[in-house]
Amino acid sequence: MIKKTLDEKAFQLLKEKMDKGLFPQWVLTDPDIYELEKENIFGRTWQFLAHESELKEPGDYVTRWMVNDPVIVSKNREGEIKAFLNSCSHRGVHLCTADRGNKKTFTCPYHGWSYNLEGELIGIVAGNKVYGGEMDKGDWGLREIPQIASYQGMIFGNLDKDAISLEDYLGEMKWYLDLMLGRSDGGMEVRGLPQRWVAKANWKATAENFAADPYHVQTTHRSTVEMGISPEDPLYAGYGHQVVMENGHGINVITSKTGKARVPFQATPESMWPMFEKNLTPEQLDIQSRVTVFVGGMYPNLSFVSPIHGTEGHLHNYLNFRLWRPIGPDKVEVWCWFMIDKSAPEEYKEAAYRGYLGSFGPTGTLEVDDTENWARIVEVSSGLMARDKHLNYNSINNYLMGFERVEPDSNFQGPGTAYPTTYIDAIARSMHEQWFKLISEGVMMKEEIV
Ligand code: FES
Ligand SMILES: [Fe+2]
Known part of the structure; x- marks a missing residue:
C-alpha cells in the first residue's frame, strides 16, 4: 500500500506560513493536497453517517458516503445499527443504490449474491453447482466500517480502527x-x-x-x-x-x-x-x-x-x-x-x-x-x-x-x-x-x- 505524506520541503514552507497565521490559497484546490486529505484526514476522523430517526424499524437502511467509500447504514433485527461498505464481495459492484428503504437482504444486480442485515453472504446463485462445497460463505461477507458510534442520535463512522472513540473525539x-x-x-x-x-x-x-x-x-x-x-x-x-x-x-x-x-x-x-x-x-x-x-x-x-x-x-x-x-x-x-x-x-x-x-x-x-x-x-x-x-x-x-x-x-x-x-x-x-x-x-x- 502506498502511504501518502507531505514531503519535507513542502512541510517546512507550509509550516512557516501557518506559524504566522497565514493560510496559503493554493492548498484549497491543489490535487496532491487533496489526495493527502483523503487519506490523512478523512481516513481517520469521525464522519457523520445518519441520524437514528432515519432508521426506525429493523431492516431500515440508508446509503451514504465517506468521501469515496459508499456505505450502507442499516438496523438489524436486534435493533443494532450496522454500517458496511456498499460494495459486493464478488466483483465489487456498488450493491445498493437506493437512497433508503427497508430490506431483509441486499441482492447484487450483477450475479445475484445476497447478504443479510448482518452483512453475511447468505445466497449465491447456483452456488453448489458453480462453487461446489468448497466455498466458505463466512469468508465473503460485506466489509464492516471499522468503527461506528452514536452520540445524541447522531451516527458516525471511522475508517480507522485505531482512532480515538467518538466521545473523546467530540x-x-x-x-x-x-x-x-x-x-x-x-x-x-x-x-x-x-x-x-x-x-x-x-x-x-x-x-x-x-x-x-x-x-x-x-x-x-x-x-x-x-x-x-x-x-x-x-x-x-x-x-x-x-x-x-x-x-x-x-x-x-x-x-x-x-x-x-x-x-x-x-x-x-x-x-x-x-x-x-x-x-x-x-x-x-x-x-x-x-x-x-x-x-x-x-x-x-x-x-x-x-x-x-x-x-x-x-x-x-x-x-x-x-x-x-x-x-x-x-x-x-x-x-x-x-x-x-x-x-x-x-x-x-x-x-x-x-x-x-x-x-x-x-x-x-x-x-x-x-x-x-x-x-x-x-x-x-x-x-x-x-x-x-x-x-x-x-x-x-x-x-x-x-x-x-x-x-x-x-x-x-x-x-x-x-x-x-x-x-x-x-x-x-x-x-x-x-x-x-x-x-x-x-x-x-x-x-x-x-
Ligand atoms: S459482483 Fe456482486 S454478485 Fe457478482
Ligand atoms: Fe452564509
Missing part, C-alpha cells in the same frame, strides 16, 4: 450537542430525506464558512436585511461568543447586542419550554433562552446551524446539519438534513420546514448567496499567482479587525475557549491548525511503501 462539543439535540423529550428527528446537491467549492472553505465565519453574514446575505428578515445593524451577527474547542470543533453562540433574548427560546412554542428546563443544565438553559443562532461545526466536514427564521409573528427554529462530502479538490456534494424537536407540535414542524426550504434548503436565499462565493474562491485558487498568495485571517493574534485585542471571556458558561464576539478568526485558525497537524503527521518521503 470532547467539549458534547455539551453543545446535548443542548441542541437533547433539549426536548425524544430529542430531534430528521424530516424527509436529506437534500443533496453538488457545489463548486472546496470542503475546507464550506466548512469554515459555516463553523467559523459569521462575519460574512452582513455582506453575503445583505438581501435578507433588505427583505426585513435580518436586522440593519452590520454587527448583528457578531454579538455573542465564538467558542473554540479541541480537535478543530467550534460553535458561535449569536445573541442580541445586549446579550438578552431577541425572542425567548429561539421562538419555539411556549409549551416546550418546561422540557428545556427539565433536560438542560441551568447554564445550558440560560444560553438556550437567549441565543438567536447556533452555528458551528465538527471537524472536518460536518456543520450545523440552528437559527430563528421568519418574520415577526411567524418565527421558527430548526436545526440544519450539513455534511460537506469532498468529491474533488474543487467540488463538494452537500448533504443537508432538516431536524426538528420530535415533541414539537405538528403544525410548528411543518411551518419550520417551509422556513428551512426558503433559507438553507438548496434553493433557499441564504444558501444560494453562499454557493456563489464558494465557487468564486475555487475559480481563482489554482492560478500561478495564487501559489504564493496567503489568505487573511484578520485576527491572527486575536485582534478584532486589526485594532482591539480580544481576550477570552472566562464568564461564558459553556466549555471551550470563548471569545466575546463572533467576528473573529479563532475557530478558523483552529480548523487550519488541525488540518495542518493531520496532513503533516508522519512527514517523511513523498510516498512511502508500507
Whole structure:
C-alpha cells in the first residue's frame, strides 16, 4: 500500500506560513493536497453517517458516503445499527443504490449474491453447482466500517480502527450537542430525506464558512436585511461568543447586542419550554433562552446551524446539519438534513420546514448567496499567482479587525475557549491548525511503501 505524506520541503514552507497565521490559497484546490486529505484526514476522523430517526424499524437502511467509500447504514433485527461498505464481495459492484428503504437482504444486480442485515453472504446463485462445497460463505461477507458510534442520535463512522472513540473525539462539543439535540423529550428527528446537491467549492472553505465565519453574514446575505428578515445593524451577527474547542470543533453562540433574548427560546412554542428546563443544565438553559443562532461545526466536514427564521409573528427554529462530502479538490456534494424537536407540535414542524426550504434548503436565499462565493474562491485558487498568495485571517493574534485585542471571556458558561464576539478568526485558525497537524503527521518521503 502506498502511504501518502507531505514531503519535507513542502512541510517546512507550509509550516512557516501557518506559524504566522497565514493560510496559503493554493492548498484549497491543489490535487496532491487533496489526495493527502483523503487519506490523512478523512481516513481517520469521525464522519457523520445518519441520524437514528432515519432508521426506525429493523431492516431500515440508508446509503451514504465517506468521501469515496459508499456505505450502507442499516438496523438489524436486534435493533443494532450496522454500517458496511456498499460494495459486493464478488466483483465489487456498488450493491445498493437506493437512497433508503427497508430490506431483509441486499441482492447484487450483477450475479445475484445476497447478504443479510448482518452483512453475511447468505445466497449465491447456483452456488453448489458453480462453487461446489468448497466455498466458505463466512469468508465473503460485506466489509464492516471499522468503527461506528452514536452520540445524541447522531451516527458516525471511522475508517480507522485505531482512532480515538467518538466521545473523546467530540470532547467539549458534547455539551453543545446535548443542548441542541437533547433539549426536548425524544430529542430531534430528521424530516424527509436529506437534500443533496453538488457545489463548486472546496470542503475546507464550506466548512469554515459555516463553523467559523459569521462575519460574512452582513455582506453575503445583505438581501435578507433588505427583505426585513435580518436586522440593519452590520454587527448583528457578531454579538455573542465564538467558542473554540479541541480537535478543530467550534460553535458561535449569536445573541442580541445586549446579550438578552431577541425572542425567548429561539421562538419555539411556549409549551416546550418546561422540557428545556427539565433536560438542560441551568447554564445550558440560560444560553438556550437567549441565543438567536447556533452555528458551528465538527471537524472536518460536518456543520450545523440552528437559527430563528421568519418574520415577526411567524418565527421558527430548526436545526440544519450539513455534511460537506469532498468529491474533488474543487467540488463538494452537500448533504443537508432538516431536524426538528420530535415533541414539537405538528403544525410548528411543518411551518419550520417551509422556513428551512426558503433559507438553507438548496434553493433557499441564504444558501444560494453562499454557493456563489464558494465557487468564486475555487475559480481563482489554482492560478500561478495564487501559489504564493496567503489568505487573511484578520485576527491572527486575536485582534478584532486589526485594532482591539480580544481576550477570552472566562464568564461564558459553556466549555471551550470563548471569545466575546463572533467576528473573529479563532475557530478558523483552529480548523487550519488541525488540518495542518493531520496532513503533516508522519512527514517523511513523498510516498512511502508500507
Ligand atoms: S459482483 Fe456482486 S454478485 Fe457478482
Ligand atoms: Fe452564509
